Amino acid sequence: xxxxxxxxxxxxxxxxxxxxxxxxxxxxxxxxxxxxxxxxxxxxxxxxxxxxxxxxxxxxxxxxxxxxxxxxxxxxxxxxxxxxxxxxxxxxxxxxxxxxxxxxxxxxxxxxxxxxxxxxxxxxxxxxxxxxxxxxxxxxxxxxxxxxxxxxxxxxxxxxxxxxxxxxxxxxxxxxxxxxxxxxxxxxxxxxxxxxxxxxxx
Amino acid sequence: xxxxxxxxxxxxxxxxxxxxxxxxxxxxxxxxxxxxxxxxxxxxxxxxxxxxxxxxxxxxxxxxxxxxxxxxxxxxxxxxxxxxxxxxxxxxxxxxxxxxxxxxxxxxxxxxxxxxxxxxxxxxxxxxxxxxxxxxxxxxxxxxxxxxxxxxxxxxxxxxxxxxxxxxxxxxxxxxxxxxxxxxxxxxxxxxxxxxxxxxxxxxxxxxxxxxxxxxxxxxxxxxxxxxxxxxxxxxx
Numbered sequence: 400x401x402x403x404x405x406x407x408x409x410x411x412x413x414x415x416x417x418x419x420x421x422x423x424x425x426x427x428x429x430x431x432x433x434x435x436x437x438x439x440x441x442x443x444x445x446x447x448x449x450x451x452x453x454x455x456x457x458x459x460x461x462x463x464x465x466x467x468x469x470x471x472x473x474x475x476x477x478x479x480x481x482x483x484x485x486x487x488x489x490x491x492x493x494x495x496x497x498x499x500x501x502x503x504x505x506x507x508x509x510x511x512x513x514x515x516x517x518x519x520x521x522x523x524x525x526x527x528x529x530x531x532x533x534x535x536x537x538x539x540x541x542x543x544x545x546x547x548x549x550x551x552x553x554x555x556x557x558x559x560x561x562x563x564x565x566x567x568x569x570x571x572x573x574x575x576x577x578x579x580x581x582x583x584x585x586x587x588x589x590x591x592x593x594x595x596x597x598x599x600x601x
Numbered sequence: 602x603x604x605x606x607x608x609x610x611x612x613x614x615x616x617x618x619x620x621x622x623x624x625x626x627x628x629x630x631x632x633x634x635x636x637x638x639x640x641x642x643x644x645x646x647x648x649x650x651x652x653x654x655x656x657x658x659x660x661x662x663x664x665x666x667x668x669x670x671x672x673x674x675x676x677x678x679x680x681x682x683x684x685x686x687x688x689x690x691x692x693x694x695x696x697x698x699x700x701x702x703x704x705x706x707x708x709x710x711x712x713x714x715x716x717x718x719x720x721x722x723x724x725x726x727x728x729x730x731x732x733x734x735x736x737x738x739x740x741x742x743x744x745x746x747x748x749x750x751x752x753x754x755x756x757x758x759x760x761x762x763x764x765x766x767x768x769x770x771x772x773x774x775x776x777x778x779x780x781x782x783x784x785x786x787x788x789x790x791x792x793x794x795x796x797x798x799x800x801x802x803x804x805x806x807x808x809x810x811x812x813x814x815x816x817x818x819x820x821x822x823x824x825x826x827x828x829x830x831x832x833x834x835x836x837x838x
Contacts, residue, residue: 439673446666451661452658454658454659454660454665455656455658455659456653458659468661468662468665471661471665476669476673489643490643490650491650494653497653498643498646501616501653505618509625541650542652542655545652546651564616564652565655569621570619570621573619585619588610588614588617592613593606593609596609
């Protein structure tokens with residue numbers, strides 16, 4: 400996966416695969432099944448294997464560590480409670496857990512006044528674990544596929560998708576970022592989503 | 602756009618997170634009863650999932666794991682299923698206070714979950730779970746909001762010699778102080794109370810509490826022991 404076209408105004412939207420795509424999808428499924436049976440040791444193992452992933456996603460969206468801490472805890476309580484509802488036939492366990500984490504984080508930031516990074520300079524005072532990302536790159540077929548479809552979008556329309564998904568930016572925030580009214584952002588998102596859906600052929 | 606396009610755009614914006622607060626809340630409700638929308642949301646979660654691989658991991662602080670360990674102990678066993686899931690979520694703010702106060706609360710029953718509608722129950726039916734701070738539910742409280750009828754089932758709570766369990770209701774709408782709903786008789790598996798003197802909205806938002814009091818009930822008309830209830834009432838969530 401390469402970064403989007405040089406000169407893209409949104410540096411943070413670069414796509415770089417910084418972790419193995421499916422370190423332990425099979426392991427995680429087994430752990431979830433044991434968690435569904437109330438196995439505390441399995442839960443500890445699941446937390447050890449996945450919490451950094453989910454925390455990274457949550458911190459990106461909510462920006463504030465103390466809020467991210469609370470949300471992470473709530474997310475794992477939900478995982479503990481709902482593990483029996485995970486259906487391996489419908490998708491990967493990580494996707495399922497990521498959806499829980501993102502939904503909870505997005506509920507939080509949409510419910511409250513959006514946090515502006517300018518207001519909270521400490522917000523991004525978060526050291527990530529990516530010591531040497533390139534060493535850890537492992538190609539993911541799904542990411543390659545999605546990347547190709549994203550590349551086919553106009554720059555701005557690709558960037559709104561990435562900034563929304565990864566940073567949790569609202570239409571208003573995206574409007575400010577791109578100096579466009581929110582209605583325009585909504586229209587970009589709409590076209591991007593339909594084009595992505597058709598490109599991915601799912 | 603076709604109808605399918607409309608649903609896919611809504612679902613896509615839901616997953617991206619770009620719906621505003623009201624649209625998002627509406628989608629959260631709708632997906633619960635609209636399998637087409639729910640499937641469209643899951644499809645987008647799947648399509649966009651590879652992007653999650655591009656977000657750097659961040660190791661969470663150790664305290665989160667420790668709090669989680671404590672929190673899990675308080676979660677009742679699986680039998681209550683989905684309704685308890687919802688309850689636990691609502692109870693988070695509560696639990697944080699409860700954890701902070703757990704030393705104080707040594708012999709008091711802590712915990713309690715503010716009532717939340719159970720999905721599988723008729724509208725108007727609420728449930729709250731009272732836990733001891735060490736294990737499974739001590740009491741299960743259900744409220745029929747339409748009839749304003751309350752029922753408390755004793756689950757794992759042990760009768761205490763020379764002590765009584767006392768039930769309280771608290772709400773900003775009826776002042777800051779918890780009001781007694783009477784004693785829970787140790788010999789009865791189930792205790793019924795009417796809440797007819799409280800209006801529906803008050804009951805809906807109320808916090809219920811159970812305290813361990815001297816035999817015959819609190820001598821002061823307020824929960825004695827740690828001031829857990831008063832603090833908990835003010836914990837918004």
